[in-house]
Amino acid sequence: MSMQKMEAVYVYEAPLRLWHWVNALSITVLALTGYFIASPLPTQPGEASANFLMGYIRFAHFTAAYVFAIGFAARIYWAFAGNHHARQLFLLPVFNPQWWREVWFESRWYLFLEREPRKYVGHNPLAQLFMFVFVTWGSIFMIFTGFALYAEGEGRDGWHDNLFGWVIPLFGQSQDVHSWHHLGMWWILSFVIIHIYVAIREDIMSRQSIVSTMISGYRMFKDERK
Amino acid sequence: MSGIETFYDVMRRQGISRRSFLKFCSLTAAALGLEPAYAGKIAQAMETRPRTPVLWLHGLECTCCSESFIRSAHPLAKDVVLSMISLDYDDTIMTAAGHQAEAILDEITTKYKGNYILAVEGNPPLNQDGMSCIIGGKPFVEQLKRVAKDCKAIISWGSCASWGCVQAARPNPTQATPVHKVILDKPIIKVPGCPPIAEVMTAVITYMLTFDRIPELDRQGRPKMFYGQRIHDKCYRRPHFDAGQFVEEWDDEGARKGYCLYKVGCKGPTTYNACSTTRWNGGVSFPIQSGHGCIGCSEDGFWDKGSFYDRLTTVRPFGIEGNADQIGGTVAGVVGAAAAAHAAVSAIKRARHRNEEKSEEK
Numbered sequence: 109m110s111m112q113k114m115e116a117v118y119v120y121e122a123p124l125r126l127w128h129w130v131n132a133l134s135i136t137v138l139a140l141t142g143y144f145i146a147s148p149l150p151t152q153p154g155e156a157s158a159n160f161l162m163g164y165i166r167f168a169h170f171t172a173a174y175v176f177a178i179g180f181a182a183r184i185y186w187a188f189a190g191n192h193h194a195r196q197l198f199l200l201p202v203f204n205p206q207w208w209r210e211v212w213f214e215s216r217w218y219l220f221l222e223r224e225p226r227k228y229v230g231h232n233p234l235a236q237l238f239m240f241v242f243v244t245w246g247s248i249f250m251i252f253t254g255f256a257l258y259a260e261g262e263g264r265d266g267w268h269d270n271l272f273g274w275v276i277p278l279f280g281q282s283q284d285v286h287s288w289h290h291l292g293m294w295w296i297l298s299f300v301i302i303h304i305y306v307a308i309r310e311d312i313m314s315r316q317s318i319v320s321t322m323i324s325g326y327r328m329f330k331d332e333r334k
Numbered sequence: 335m336s337g338i339e340t341f342y343d344v345m346r347r348q349g350i351s352r353r354s355f356l357k358f359c360s361l362t363a364a365a366l367g368l369e370p371a372y373a374g375k376i377a378q379a380m381e382t383r384p385r386t387p388v389l390w391l392h393g394l395e396c397t398c399c400s401e402s403f404i405r406s407a408h409p410l411a412k413d414v415v416l417s418m419i420s421l422d423y424d425d426t427i428m429t430a431a432g433h434q435a436e437a438i439l440d441e442i443t444t445k446y447k448g449n450y451i452l453a454v455e456g457n458p459p460l461n462q463d464g465m466s467c468i469i470g471g472k473p474f475v476e477q478l479k480r481v482a483k484d485c486k487a488i489i490s491w492g493s494c495a496s497w498g499c500v501q502a503a504r505p506n507p508t509q510a511t512p513v514h515k516v517i518l519d520k521p522i523i524k525v526p527g528c529p530p531i532a533e534v535m536t537a538v539i540t541y542m543l544t545f546d547r548i549p550e551l552d553r554q555g556r557p558k559m560f561y562g563q564r565i566h567d568k569c570y571r572r573p574h575f576d577a578g579q580f581v582e583e584w585d586d587e588g589a590r591k592g593y594c595l596y597k598v599g600c601k602g603p604t605t606y607n608a609c610s611t612t613r614w615n616g617g618v619s620f621p622i623q624s625g626h627g628c629i630g631c632s633e634d635g636f637w638d639k640g641s642f643y644d645r646l647t648t649v650r651p652f653g654i655e656g657n658a659d660q661i662g663g664t665v666a667g668v669v670g671a672a673a674a675a676h677a678a679v680s681a682i683k684r685a686r687h688r689n690e691e692k693s694e695e696k
Contacts, residue, residue, distance in 0.1 A: 146645060147659070148597060151588050152578045161578030218676070220683055264552065264562050277553050281634040282564070282604035287647040287658050294662020298669045305673040309680055 116326040117229050119193050127183050128322055130175065135300070137172035138250075139293050141165050146290055170258060177251045193230040197244050200236065207233050225314045227334075229327055235306070242299035246292065253289040257282070341380035341543075355380075358409070362540055365408050365533070367559065376544050386543050387442050387450040389481055390424035393474045394467045394501045394510050395456025398529040399492040400426055406532035407616035414536045419451075419543060425469075436470050439477075443484050451542065452485035454478065454495045458516055459508035466508035475516065482517045487548055489523045489538065490514065493631060496524035496556075503637035514555065523548055524555040526607075528631035533612050534560045554634075556606065565602035565628050568610040571595065589625065599643035600627030607632040 120128075144165050152159040187195050201207040214234035216222045226232070231239065256275035259268035260282060279285045311318040317328040339347075345355055359380065360373040392400075404411045404427070423438050425431075430438060442450055456474075459466040464473030482488060490513045493499035501510040514522045525538055538557055541549050549557040566572065574580070575594040582588060582597055596603070602610070605628050609620040621628055627643070630636040640648030646657035656664075 148578060148580060151580050151582060151593065156573040156577040156579055159577035159579065163576040165578075220679060223687075260564060261567070263567075264558060273553060282606075283601065283630065283633065283639055283647050286604060287649060290646065290658035291649070291662055294658070294666050297662070298666050301666065301669045301673055305677065309677065313680060313684060 115332070116328050118325055119191075119229060119321060119327045120325045121186075121190055121194070122325065123182070123186050124190060124194055125322055125325055127179055127186065130179050131183075134172045134176040134179065135296060137168060138176060139297055141169035141172065142290070142293050145169060146286075173251075173254055173258070176247070177255070180247050180251060196231050196236050197239055200240050210234075211237055225310075227315050227329055238299070238302065242296065246296045246299065250289065250292045250296065253279075253285050253292065256285055257289060339385060340383055341385055342377075344385060345380075362409060362544070365537060366541055366544075379544050379546070383543075383546065385420040386486075387422045387446050388419045388453055388539070389422060389439065389442055389450060389485075390453040390455065391474075391478060391481060392425055392469070393454065393456030393458050393478065393494070394508070395492065395494045397426055397455070399455045399494075399535070400424070402527075402529035402532045403491075403535045404532075405615065406536040408533055409536050409540065411532070411536060414539060419539060422450075439481060443481060447484045448486060450485055451487055451489065451539075452481055452520075453489040453491055453539075454513050455491040456494045457498060457502070457510050457512050459501070459510045460516075461507065461509040466510075478513070478516065482520055485520060487521045487523065487542070488513060488517060489525060489542075490555075491525055491535065492530055493526045493528045493636070496526035497634040499528055500637050503635075521548055522555055523551065523557060526556065526561075526632040526634075528636075530632070531560075531608055531612050531614060534608055552606075560608040560612075561606040561632070563606065563608075563611075565605045565607055565610045565622070569602055569622060570610065571622060592625075595622060595625075595627035596645065598627055599641060599645055601630030601633070601636070601639075601642075602628040605630040605633050 145162075148162060148165075152161050184198070187198050210226070210233040213222065213226065214232050217225045218234070230236075252272060252275050255268055255272040259266065259272050260276075262268045264273070276282055276285055279288060307318050307322075310316075311320075315330045315333075317326070317330075321327050342355065345358075346352075350358075356373070356377055359376040360370070363370065363372040363376055366372075390400075406414065421428075422442050423435065425435060428435060428438075456467075458464060458473070458475035458478050460475060464475040467474040469477050490496045494501065494510075495513045498506070498510055498512045501508065502512070514524070523538060523542075525535060527534070534557075537560070538549060541557075541559075549559060552558050552561060566575070569575075571592060571594045574592070575596055579591075579593040580588055580597040581593050581595050584598065594600070600622065602622060609628070610622065613620045613623070629642045630639070633639075638648075640646070640655075640657065644657065646659055648655050648657055649661060
């Protein structure tokens, strides 16, 4: 497109972009180490005293989990402190019929029923809906179940147990929480697949910048039409 | 009955010297993990307190709890039964039978109203009007409710009374129901396990009689002192877990070397019990020590969590059995395939769109 007209809007502020990439990294570490905690690597040779593989894997998991959880808390803070785009992950305009029409329109665009997508400064409504369901609630779910499991190792009467111990009886018993936490990983990984695919696709096929926006913070539009 | 005997009276009557009595008190204090000063308190309590009657009811169960209980080594079950509690009703080990036995229930519930302990082994089935478990010609649930009405506290022995266990496993045709879902207005101490460890059972009773209060319980109603940690936390094979050394097959080198049983389905990491500390049969061994993983028998619904030899629980979302990896992996695979297909269609559409634009430009 030779007649690209760039009109940049500053959408994602620096703390939000930082959170996005720290979050992406921590999810990668969490999914990988988490998988190997559930299905450990082949047995290590030598004496037990000379090995600490599961220990290191679990340490990485717990460290990444703290980064993830603290990052999420900071992200909630930024929903208050940041610009109005920063609130999109937490508030859905569910009572706005226009928003639902836009969700429908975007769905049609993804079903190849619309010829041209619309322009959005922030997330498009369908993306917002998906992120709310997968990322916001997915993160909350993983943080609560994850810390409940961590509390088991930390022992009763610690702050982990006081804050998150109630999750275990809610699901039944420890093993149920393990299973749900494991399913949560696949839930988030499914989102990651969709997210990366759609981000690249939109970057090519939509009328605005997507991938570079999460790096520079600026949304750029490829045409001047409405 | 003005002269209700104290524990001490009974012990003396049985020819136990004061010296032996004090030794017993010290040992009990040590067994409960209390400081030495408590030996005196225990002695004092046993000298002054009347023996508390215990009524031990049996619902749907296999008597493995009783079998375990009578093998207690510290304290010996005979000490508990003969010296410490007044086990007035326990239909499997009592002499009386029939009407005589049932008469004891009436006598104790009226004479010691609000002052006796009810121990329940097994649970009541509620379907078919409770007809799947009949005691003395009536459904067990009626006996349970009648005796529970005036008791001081209830001890739920074993996984049956605590959670439901095998008779409550899917599809639970008799609707076997754990005690705490039938009796709602009494303090209930759950002592789960299939069976519970003998020493844990006797220690819970000893604690309750000595201090005249129920032990500190966790969120699920189990005594913290025995169910506060997982098998995994105190397992002697834990170093092999941290090192990443596992038994992969039952006949491999790892099994011979006593590596961690995690990969062959050990439920130690999700099971709260004292097996790895107290062990069984007077401290001789416990499942993991004998080379088999923990099956999680003291956890809620352990029969319905899939194989004993898998770590991942069987989940039944819509009748199809699968575990978290199968379900999640399938979902992720489908999503991935869908994304790829969508990408292909997008590329074709875009190419076609381009061609149209080009022909328009011309």
